[in-house]
Amino acid sequence: MHTLERIELLDEVCKLFPETGFKGKEDLAALLELELKSLTALDEFFSYGYGKTKAIAPSQIYHVLAANTPIAGYQSLLLGLLLGSFNAVQCPKPVKNSLFRFVSSLPQKLQHKVELYDEFNINAFENSDCIVVFGQQKTIEYFKNLTPTHKRFIGHGHKVSLIWAGRVEEVNREKMALISRDISLYSQLGCLSPQSILIEENSSSEKIESFCQVLADSLRQDMSIQSQSLDIDELAAIKQHRDCAKALGWALWESSLLEPNPWTVILRKSPIFEPTCGYRTIYVDLIEKSKLEDWLKPIKGMISTVGVFEKMPENIISIFIESATSRFCPIGSMQQPAAFWHHDGRTRLQEMVRWVDWE
Known part of the structure; x- marks a missing residue:
């Protein structure tokens, strides 16, 4: 599935869940262009310096969600779907119903790209090439220690x-x-x-x-x-x-x-x-x-x-x-960051992908 098709499929989801910060497909496209420098960076090589480059999305992302609020889970899953990755989501009980509602709202073509787990799933974790964790510092450190150095690890601790x-x-x-x-x-x-x-x-x-x-x-x-x-x-x-x-x-x-x-x-x-x-x-x-x-x-x-x-x-x-x-x-917008904010001061899509250069 090409990037533009995924953007179209996610448009209605953004409108159903405005708390993600994305107003619709225009914001999704703009984020890709801002961070990956090309709307089709995931689909084809594009000019970069003296050569060409292409972004490679993780084949599977393992998301570990915090129990305090589902919003970070919505956003993380939305970004994973935008990249075209399969998303294994470790979802604690307090936010499970909210995440199930979010997943149920996805178009059928995207629902098969998500699997929710009540607890740690070792097989899903080991089969993922990108790990995204939300939680207290001890949770971040625990999963960081489990993650091999050749896999991408993104931790968002308590702030x-x-x-x-x-x-x-x-x-x-x-x-x-x-x-x-x-x-x-x-x-x-x-x-x-x-x-x-x-x-x-x-x-x-x-x-x-x-x-x-x-x-x-x-x-x-x-x-x-x-x-x-x-x-x-x-x-x-x-x-x-x-x-x-x-x-x-x-x-x-x-x-x-x-x-x-x-x-x-x-x-x-x-x-x-x-x-x-x-x-x-x-x-x-x-x-x-x-x-x-x-x-x-x-x-x-x-x-x-x-x-x-x-x-x-x-x-x-x-x-x-x-x-x-x-x-x-x-004031009044603290809980509603813009679609293009740098979460914890970092880019949101760039950290998940790897790059292949053609010189």
Whole structure:
């Protein structure tokens, strides 16, 4: 099957699942041209330097998905199908139904290119020439050690996302609603979910308190998320973070844990980054600009996205880039990266293919 035919077949899937970031066949074609330099790079040799070259897709890709959100699985599988590879997908139980729905939506010609597995399948793994893994660092290291050096290995480990609000001059309710959306999607469990909002400490105490109160109001009123009840372990994690905040004397705004989709806003000053538990539990951290680099040290190399509330000073941008941040975006779009983003700062198709040159 040629590339153009696959693009046509995947067009409707992109429209059914806009959360992949691809609006349709135009985006798929553009990604191929951006990364592989030719729309037909997988089908035929094209001019390259003084000779010609051609991209060779993996015959089979083994995808290991994380349990927190199905979106990365949709995207990884979509890219594998775009390349024309067979896709063996190790799919944990929490996201299995979502992945099954995605696969069921595929045209018949593509459905036979996918196989879902509940657990590790040694035969499928050994028969794959490209391994793509999402998960915690220990999961990445485990599969990396299993992968022979002649096979391609692509690991996407745990990442952290933040919002830079800077100095609070005024509190805009529309912008706070956008922040609420970024926090609330996917129960705040994905790598693109903000864990902390950074405010300059020299903002007025009145403005800071107003910021937190309006954010709390926005989380309370957020109707963009599906109502869901948390299990006892998830509720216990939220309570632990709340109890810790109260013990340390940090200001806190909270809903009842008996409500669906509980939320928590915690105002703190901590010398370094400390993670949230997710489930709409957000920290508002007071930061001295001169100490931002030190505050980021625990997550240096692990920062995925920084949501920008207002214009960000160049020196602050530089600090985030030096800490290996791979994406900046406006608030409200943190969870919806563009089709052409560099996932974890890397290309998406180039890493999967190998090249054959003709001189």
